[in-house]
Amino acid sequence: MSAATLTPTRPLPRRSFLRDTRIVLVRELRPVARxxxxxxxxxxxxxxxxxxxxxxxxxSAGGALGGDVWLWFVPAVLAMTTLFGTxxxxxxxxxxxxxxxHERMLVTPLSRPAQLVGRALKEMVPIIAQSAVVLLVMLPFGLRPDPLGALLTLLQLAVLGIGVGSLSYALALAVRRQEWMFWVVQQTVLFPVMLLSGMLLPLENGPAWMRAVSAVNPLRYVVDSGRAAFAGDVLSATVAWGWVAALVTATLGLVVGVRAMVRSAD
Incomplete structure (x- = not known):
């Protein structure tokens, strides 16, 4: 009687959060590349x-802006592109x-936080690509931003986009297949946030209640930061507050998004 021969099984590779995030990121970037x-x-x-x-x-408002209109308006348009896109x-x-x-992704060995973070990081690519195109288009029309300030602004918008994109994913998971509810909430929040950031017109001469609400709008600090950075004031407090707003938004978005992704498996 011969003893049964057991074939040794290959041990499963250890999961890594960074490796899982990279897998999801590459998966999400493939449609963009195609x-x-x-x-x-x-x-x-x-x-x-x-x-x-x-x-x-x-x-109409060129004199009130106190300088080059394009240095004031183009950073706002870049922030608008980030907000709308993410x-x-x-x-x-x-x-x-x-x-x-989504259900098939949840049963894979990929960690659920990595599935959200990988999706969120993907937002950096279209933000930087689209913003670079806008800058190139505006150069022949007289836009002359500070090079370092422009680069820092693109990075700051990418960080902001990670947070906004994560919140968008969390909203989609919250409403599940009710597509109409996603668009109702998205549109209801989007335009007040945009208008109360001073993106299109200065808020200094607006009513007191509008200035008070805009003071707690993170997008306002990012927009103001972009304008200061484009003008060359990269070490100013305005730019620093813009980074704080972008990082807080990214942190909040990732925390809310990861929690929603983990709960979506229940």
Missing amino acids: DPFSLLFGLVQPLVFLGLFGPLLAG SVTGSNLQLDLSSGV
Whole structure:
């Protein structure tokens, strides 16, 4: 009687949060790489604002802005591009929810926090790419930002985008397959946050209640930071407060998003 021969099994590789995050990040970037024109489509709105609203702003409020209108307005448009682009990313997760892809991802060995963080980090790529295109387009029209300030602004917007994108994913998980509810909340929050940031017009002459509400709007500090950095004041307190606002938004978004991702498996 011969003894049974046991075939040794290969041990499963140890899971790593960074490795799982990289896997999710690469997966999320593949559709962007296959369809780069989707990034260009997202530039339609900011370029329309620059082409139509910019000249009106220069003619009506140019003196009140105290300097180069483009150095004041272009950083705001970059922040607008970030806000619009990352606040809708939860709709992609809703597609995964409706098609069953999200449930299949949850049963993989990938850690659930990594699944959220990988998705959130993906937002940095379109933000930097679209912002770079806007800057290149505006150079022939007289935009002359401080190079270091422009670079720091792009990085700051990327950090902000991670937070906004994570909150968008958390919203998608909260409403699940109710697509209409996602868009109702997104639109209801988006435009007040944008208008109360002083993005389109200065808030200094606005009513007191509007100035008070804008004081707790993180986007306002990011917009002001971009304007100061573009003007070369990269070491100013305004830029520092912009980084604080971006980092707080990113931290809050990741905490809320990771918690929603973990609970989505229940």
